[in-house]
Amino acid sequence: MSTESVSIQSYLSFKLGQEIFAANVLTVNEVLEVGKITKVPHAPAFMRGVTNLRGTVLPVIDTRVKFGMTPVAETQDSCIIVLTIAQNAEAGKHIVIGALVDSVVEVFEASQEQIKPLPAMGVRYNANFIKGTFKVGEDFIMFLDIDKVFSSEELVVLNSSEEVASA
Amino acid sequence: MDSLHEKFLEEVTEFVADLENALLELEKNPENQKLIEKVFRIMHTLKGTSAMFGFDKIGNLTHDLETIYEFIREQKTALSEEILSLTFASIDFIKILVDTNNELPTEEYKLKYETLLFSIKRKVDILERNHSAIAETANDISVSAEDAEIVLDEKKIVTYYIQFIPAGHLLTTGVNPLYMIDDVYALGECKVFLRNKNVPDLLQIQEESCYLSWDIFLSTSEEKSTIAEVFLFAEDACTLKIHKIADKPLLQDNAFIQKMKELSVVTEGISLGSITAYLHSASKEPARKEEKAEAKKEVVVEDEPKVSLSKIASSKNNSLTSIRVASRKLDEMMNVVSELITMQARLTLFAEKNNSAELTSIAENFDKLLRQLRDNSLKICLVPMETIFSRFQRLVRDLSKDLQKNIVFSTEGGETEVDKSIIENLSDPILHLLRNSIDHGIEDAETRIRNGKSAQGKIHLKAFYSEGMVQIVIEDDGKGIDPKRIREKAIEKGILNETTPLTDKEAINLIFLPGFSTAQKVSEISGRGVGMDVVRQRIEELRGEIYIDSKVNKGTTMTIKLPLSLSIIDGILVKADDTCFVIPLSAVDKCYEIRHDEIHAGFNDLVIIDGEQVPFYYLREEFAISGEAPAIEQIITITYEGQKIALIVDRIVGEYQSVLKPLGAMGISKGQELLLGATIMGDGTVALVLDSGKIVKQLLHKVFI
Numbered sequence: 001m002s003t004e005s006v007s008i009q010s011y012l013s014f015k016l017g018q019e020i021f022a023a024n025v026l027t028v029n030e031v032l033e034v035g036k037i038t039k040v041p042h043a044p045a046f047m048r049g050v051t052n053l054r055g056t057v058l059p060v061i062d063t064r065v066k067f068g069m070t071p072v073a074e075t076q077d078s079c080i081i082v083l084t085i086a087q088n089a090e091a092g093k094h095i096v097i098g099a100l101v102d103s104v105v106e107v108f109e110a111s112q113e114q115i116k117p118l119p120a121m122g123v124r125y126n127a128n129f130i131k132g133t134f135k136v137g138e139d140f141i142m143f144l145d146i147d148k149v150f151s152s153e154e155l156v157v158l159n160s161s162e163e164v165a166s167a
Numbered sequence: 168m169d170s171l172h173e174k175f176l177e178e179v180t181e182f183v184a185d186l187e188n189a190l191l192e193l194e195k196n197p198e199n200q201k202l203i204e205k206v207f208r209i210m211h212t213l214k215g216t217s218a219m220f221g222f223d224k225i226g227n228l229t230h231d232l233e234t235i236y237e238f239i240r241e242q243k244t245a246l247s248e249e250i251l252s253l254t255f256a257s258i259d260f261i262k263i264l265v266d267t268n269n270e271l272p273t274e275e276y277k278l279k280y281e282t283l284l285f286s287i288k289r290k291v292d293i294l295e296r297n298h299s300a301i302a303e304t305a306n307d308i309s310v311s312a313e314d315a316e317i318v319l320d321e322k323k324i325v326t327y328y329i330q331f332i333p334a335g336h337l338l339t340t341g342v343n344p345l346y347m348i349d350d351v352y353a354l355g356e357c358k359v360f361l362r363n364k365n366v367p368d369l370l371q372i373q374e375e376s377c378y379l380s381w382d383i384f385l386s387t388s389e390e391k392s393t394i395a396e397v398f399l400f401a402e403d404a405c406t407l408k409i410h411k412i413a414d415k416p417l418l419q420d421n422a423f424i425q426k427m428k429e430l431s432v433v434t435e436g437i438s439l440g441s442i443t444a445y446l447h448s449a450s451k452e453p454a455r456k457e458e459k460a461e462a463k464k465e466v467v468v469e470d471e472p473k474v475s476l477s478k479i480a481s482s483k484n485n486s487l488t489s490i491r492v493a494s495r496k497l498d499e500m501m502n503v504v505s506e507l508i509t510m511q512a513r514l515t516l517f518a519e520k521n522n523s524a525e526l527t528s529i530a531e532n533f534d535k536l537l538r539q540l541r542d543n544s545l546k547i548c549l550v551p552m553e554t555i556f557s558r559f560q561r562l563v564r565d566l567s568k569d570l571q572k573n574i575v576f577s578t579e580g581g582e583t584e585v586d587k588s589i590i591e592n593l594s595d596p597i598l599h600l601l602r603n604s605i606d607h608g609i610e611d612a613e614t615r616i617r618n619g620k621s622a623q624g625k626i627h628l629k630a631f632y633s634e635g636m637v638q639i640v641i642e643d644d645g646k647g648i649d650p651k652r653i654r655e656k657a658i659e660k661g662i663l664n665e666t667t668p669l670t671d672k673e674a675i676n677l678i679f680l681p682g683f684s685t686a687q688k689v690s691e692i693s694g695r696g697v698g699m700d701v702v703r704q705r706i707e708e709l710r711g712e713i714y715i716d717s718k719v720n721k722g723t724t725m726t727i728k729l730p731l732s733l734s735i736i737d738g739i740l741v742k743a744d745d746t747c748f749v750i751p752l753s754a755v756d757k758c759y760e761i762r763h764d765e766i767h768a769g770f771n772d773l774v775i776i777d778g779e780q781v782p783f784y785y786l787r788e789e790f791a792i793s794g795e796a797p798a799i800e801q802i803i804t805i806t807y808e809g810q811k812i813a814l815i816v817d818r819i820v821g822e823y824q825s826v827l828k829p830l831g832a833m834g835i836s837k838g839q840e841l842l843l844g845a846t847i848m849g850d851g852t853v854a855l856v857l858d859s860g861k862i863v864k865q866l867l868h869k870v871f872i
């Protein structure tokens with residue numbers, strides 16, 4: 001999904017703890033209420049489990065764990081953002097995953113110019129995941145490179161390291 | 168692409184498969200006239216239809232091939248190895264052209280195509296020259312067996328009565344019957360009577376159906392076979408009877424014409440009986456015996472027993488015995504059935520909650536019907552293995568020729584039926600295994616004789632049902648796999664430690680590891696070290712398994728086991744804490760109860776069941792399920808390949824039909840090997856389906872299976 005051609009894009013923002021993140025709406029299919037999530041044995045820690053998305057099985061990733069925060073129990077505001085992610089390994093293939101977030105904030109528009117590169121200091125996250133930041137009043141919103149955050153390679157790589165760690 | 172075009176491509180694919188089979192048969196007995204006829208007919212049809220759809224390249228190939236086969240058909244030349252090879256090469260091009268929509272992908276292909284076309288044309292030239300050199304005064308021997316008279320006098324005019332009854336679907340095959348009748352006119356003097364009794368009321372007419380048939384009288388000097396050829400295109404879609412009714416140009420006889428006119432308007436219409444009766448009474452002298460006998464002979468052109476689904480049971484009633492359905496529609500149907508099963512689970516749950524006797528009985532009956540529907544739908548989606556066997560025949564033939572090995576390939580159990588989605592994904596792995604057998608397994612003739620075997624190698628492919636699975640076995644009597652060499656190779660590649668003890672069977676199974684190839688030199692066909700691991704991966708994607716068994720100098724046997732269906736399984740629903748699991752019913756033997764405190768009292772992870780010690784798999788622990796275990800737990804015994812284990816769960820809910828759903832992105836993460844997938848329960852939650860076989864294997868610590 002090239003963003004160069006269009007300068008103004010829509011983004012969906014969501015909260016994890018106190019931080020606000022945003023993802024390009026083009027990657028978002030829908031936002032779900034949290035139903036019953038079935039745990040999957042032997043799955044990596046950031047995999048919350050699987051849930052039913054209208055008859056298909058949707059893997060749910062606990063975004064907090066993925067970003068190195070402590071997991072929390074689901075609240076009234078928790079949502080699952082259903083995302084389509086391009087699989088890098090095989091061109092043209094997509095996978096659908098759910099990302100469990102604390103709450104969904106809004107959909108807003110931002111132009112390319114407003115998005116600033118990440119300051120080198122004081123960021124706790126893997127810089128690869130963040131495309132840039134955008135200042136709204138006092139808040140910084142971090143733009144995620146969704147394909148990178150949840151890419152299948154990430155999942156697999158993390159899995160193997162998790163396994164090693166837990167073995 | 169419009170539907171006609173699609174249909175054409177489908178037909179070509181079918182023709183090509185038929186052609187291949189016929190040619191492979193012909194290779195064994197080149198004298199078989201029936202098969203030669205068949206090849207000729209297919210070529211003829213291919214030529215016509217491909218020209219119609221603008222596939223001129225296929226047209227060019229088949230045009231000249233048809234000429235060659237005509238020579239063979241008329242026994243002016245014999246079917247040689249050279250002709251067969253040309254034909255096979257052409258078939259390959261036809262396949263490519265069908266895939267690429269009449270385009271040749273690369274320059275290299277274009278060159279090859281031109282060369283092939285040239286060699287075919289040259290063959291035709293040679294044949295034609297040779298043939299014209301043979302004295303033309305030789306009498307033409309007519310082809311059809313029913314009509315084995317030698318026509319000495321070219322000018323002799325006889326009269327034929329032709330009954331031409333098109334099948335209802337003739338027009339949909341793109342054939343216009345009127346053109347054929349025009350062609351008959353071209354053969355001589357002709358009188359045509361139309362039968363339109365079968366035309367229904369205007370409102371019921373389907374514009375694509377053909378309701379008409381014709382009675383044709385033809386006075387001609389042509390052979391019966393020439394007349395039959397006119398109708399060649401409609402052959403599979405009409406009933407055609409050609410009778411010789413007189414040895415003279417009857418159509419000059421006005422009385423006869425008048426009589427026929429009268430006959431054609433009465434209800435019975437014209438029939439062979441009424442014609443002969445009239446001729447008999449009309450002729451002063453009694454009809455010659457010979458003529459009568461002649462009249463009884465008929466050439467009935469029927470289609471050969473084919474697997475084609477559009478068969479007309481009889482010309483009288485157009486009842487279909489089978490129909491062709493697009494795969495996509497079947498997939499859609501299966502999806503709906505799957506959804507229904509999920510719905511059914513909801514209904515059952517709802518009925519349980521509401522204590523209404525009527526609702527319960529509705530739910531139960533619905534469940535019964537749904538089971539039938541499910542089984543029927545699954546059956547509809549089954550395809551016999553034969554459909555891919557012919558491809559293998561061809562591969563073995565070509566490869567053994569390339570490698571100059573003498574190999575007999577036999578198949579059995581082609582009628583074994585497998586779900587179509589499985590078959591689609593099965594042909595590549597089997598092709599690979601066959602390649603391996605031909606390339607590495609079967610030795611060349613000299614080596615075989617040195618080792619006291621017959622010079623001819625054997626490869627046998629069989630398919631059969633057993634244990635509720637489909638099994639496919641590929642056996643060869645080649646040199647086998649030497650566990651010693653595998654071991655050396657594995658150590659050399661660093662896959663194995665020198666000290667690791669390994670049984671021969673385990674050693675042989677090492678060939679399924681990625682990057683493992685024992686071929687001394689990499690050949691075009693196999694031995695790049697990609698292969699066996701990919702084969703195994705493919706088979707496992709289909710929820711199947713592959714085993715290998717081999718004896719040095721005796722041969723190798725590969726066994727593939729596959730489930731009958733990919734999407735729906737019968738299972739037992741169990742719970743551990745509040746997570747639901749489904750265990751496939753096929754593996755389950757019995758259920759028992761066990762007190763929680765007995766589990767850890769057992770020594771060495773064994774429990775005593777019916778007096779025997781059985782290793783157990785404690786689901787709570789293995790799957791790290793939190794919560795308090797109940798005081799009484801349940802045991803399900805599972806048998807897999809003769810190994811029995813006990814699976815311990817909190818409680819058993821009951822039997823459960825589940826629609827298997829892939830785990831999506833979860834499936835690509837590691838550590839999910841123990842799950843076949845997931846299924847959606849009646850209340851919308853997701854239950855996980857366990858792969859009982861894998862659990863048994865894991866429990867018994869078999870690393871190399």
